[in-house]
Amino acid sequence: MPSKPRTATKSTAKSAAKTPGNTVAPFDLAPAPVVLLAGSEEALADRAFGALLARMRELDPTFERTDISAAGYQKGQLATWTSPSLFDERSLVLVDGVDTASDAFVEDVLDYLAAPVDTVVLVLRHRGGNKAKKVLETARTVPGVAEVSCQPLKRDQDKVDFVLGDVRRARRRIDVEAARALVSALGSDLGELAAAVDQLLADTDGTVTEAAVHRYHGGRREATGFEVADAAIAGEEGQALVLVRHAAATGVPAVVVVAALASRLRQLAKVAAAGRGRAADLARDLGMAPWLVEKAQREVRTLDPEGLAAAILAVAEADHAVKGGGTPPEHALERAVRVVAAARR
Template structure:
């Protein structure tokens, strides 16, 4: 008689994290922001924080850089408080994390605190992949894909979606003209949408876009950023004042500065061939090569100082400071003088 065999059973598959729209991120025990597109990650984090603060105005937030994590810190940040208040722990740069972070997070995720939301920002690569795999198996986990938008049509949909959320109408031709003018950076596209909403009325047309962005952004905002990143403080200030005199709004110059610095930070955190890096980061190979040349003159500390200065200028030109123009000039000087230190 043939030997009886036990019936085969399918292997148990881990629970997959729920995919979420960056503009509508639900509260969850763990939220993963994965991929190199920082603007989508910023949108997702803002969406999540708004939801959490609507539930608890006293929400406690802790921001963590994974690269500097020390063993045991997560247990302190995520431990329940005396009155079980809600808290959120936001970990940036998990792709640069060490073994202490990976060990503590994977242990924590086996039994996450019900009063804590853990947000993990991972831009890509193989480091700390165990954290992502473990987090995705947590019941109720949420993952937001923060991947670059490479097709023009996707960028056009991004622009039109931004306008719908702002309750403004925009012609499809206007959206295409804006994408043609500003290119790849979603942060710039979003800033341009904000500016057009603030400075126009009614339906936004291609003529409105040409009036504000007809060749001036590349010729001025990015020239300012290039001069500053290359260490030419005097030239960068002269270009900035020329840009202001010809009608370029400060928020677009800030966006150009932020774009250049983000590129340096992204490329500096990775290793490999330019072509492979360009594909992974959603850039052109020449952008990677230029960033690597620039990085020969930039230390991590100087880059951090420059990024903080531009973030402060960004807040000031959007109304959080008394003098946005002065804040922008100071940021340009800070960026230019940080090079080489």
């Protein structure tokens, strides 16, 4: 049976080294009887799960995947999904929201952990808190268990390492100074930092330099291009225009704002063209992070298709203008923002 991925981030490059004990780095995650993704940082959990899926596909491209919500769990479901197949085929069972688990799930999973099935990889996603803590404690005693710490990164150096790892896995290079500049500009949110890395890799060639980071992000958080794009796509024309003018006043180049608008609209267009489907399925096919696909899916539902097409054209015209196309850049940019905001249903 073909796999049914739901939350995947493709990773095929060399993984990071293991950390002590049963805890492994996100990109070093390999199939194990029980896998724990513990912590509230979704960007790390997504990457760890993506690495696991990649390794599973290497071992068996036809493995079966099942998703269970711990909150809405019904008694006996786990036994059904983890039952060995007739030919001992590999399978993966993802249980999301263990921190919101029902009593029925806790009871069933504790019984299961006493004797896990060899051909099943059971993934438990726990975002924190004391609820169902006994599940984590018991799972950690299972021989061969693998745990990924998905706690938010607090130290700047850890975030720099995160950036360096993302670029390395994309088979590109980035100067350490450039990684530090990016963390300085956008390091408060790991998801936003990851998206910025994706944008830089898409918009540059060769080694990503500190100059490229400053060109696209300027080391400023006062009014970034992505904040303008988010406000415009949300239909908040006034707020978006205020941010555009504040960006100009604080020295953020118009080309940076247009690049952010273009990047976000490309994402929306790709997701809209892909049609309905699970975010992870589309993420794998579109080459986007699952959380970005989910965000784009929500936004596409609020946009008029003809308005989205008009917005793409307006941003293309603004891109031409800010790169010396003749039309005053500030006028072209503000017009583009208005057209994008008008695309909201």
